[in-house]
Amino acid sequence: LTDKLQNVFKNLRSKGRLTQEDVKAALKEVKLALLEADVSFKVVKQFIKTVEERAIGQDVLQSLTPGQTVIKIVNEEMVHLMGSDTTEISLKPGSEITIIMMIGLQGAGKTTTTAKIAGKLKSKGKKPLLAACDIYRPAAIKQLQINGEKQGVDVFSMGEGHKPVNIAKAAVEHAAKNGCNVVILDTAGRLHVDEDMMNELVEIKENVEIHQTILVVDAMTGQDAVNVAGMFEEKIGVDGVILTKLDGDTRGGAALSIRAVTGRPILYVGMGEKLSDLEQFYPDRMASRILGMGDILTLIEKAQVDIDEDKAKEMEKKLKKAQFGFDDYLESMSQMKKMGGFGEILKMLPGMGGSQVNLDMIDEKALGKTEAIILSMTPTERTNPDVLNPARKRRIAVGAGVDISEVNKLVKQFEQARKMMKQMPGMMGGGLGGMMGK
């Protein structure tokens, strides 16, 4: 989708003046791209109509940069389509118990997402209890227990011999007794929407006071995900949607249509199998991602966590003068670690989607070792890596208590990094600093 849209936009931008026909032709291509991305037909039709009405207005075509303005309108309408604002899961205050029911088809990612959310809530100071209400899949209870343990949250289960509604009730009692203030019910899905599943969920809803019903759908199933969402909304009622496997979805169709079809907001998106791979959903950021403008905002937010702007600028200067040494390398590694790794940053930059980057060079342990090695170097060696001969390397290895091969590896990585950063100076230094300044 992104590639197609970028082509359309390139054409638009290349024209100085736009006629109505130009806009119509461009929007026709946008329409095809959206349909191909599996955005639902009704949504596409309405979307194009709205954009067209706005874009053909006199002011736009007369403006100095009509192409840019049309792109801006497409962007704004996309944001609008996805709900404009970020929506949070609504929680009861203090020790009052919030009961959340997770629903969705089998394999959508309910159990995984249940644990992911628990982690988020825990870090907000809540005490969640996960309840294993999926009694059909043999490994489902175990899976929840394992994930709960990884997140350090309690899991309530009664085995397979009880009705889900009774497990849910017991879980709430258990939570009250144990001082938990959020109960998340991990319910059973089915391969397709069927009466059995719906009845089971309705029964829970009628007998337990559910505060939030969260629907989990698989982004990779595109329009199916949206249809399924419509059915759940109709039969059970949904407060918010979590779109999983967005990491494997290149089309973006489900993200674009869910809100319009169900009227319910996307709360979070699943970006991978790891329990930390759950991100808040920002319609504006999603729109820029789809439009290929890169997710600069997410990047900036990550960078703002702790990057030191002055240091970054200084580093860029050094890079330009080719004075980038090991001290700077160490500094840059730890700054990048704070931002969540090089690879993730690259993915978010426009046109860098597929970059391959060696991630282990910035994991915790490696960073410690790197530090030890660099600290064993003399100041000359640090600022002037070219002097490192075998004898010096051996001395450094002994000093750092590592094998000489580790020193060699680091020198190689350093050289790679230096090369890489020279190729894109915007990354490390002024680029980030500059972006934050804007």
Ligand code: GDP
């Ligand atoms: P459930 O049947 O709805 O409970 O689904 P599960 O939680 O068991 O998830 C089904 C599969 O999808 C598992 O292999 C998960 O690891 C995987 N999964 C869940 N969420 C994501 C995600 O956001 N990205 C990716 N890549 N895989 C996911």
Ligand code: MG
């Ligand atoms: Mg499950």
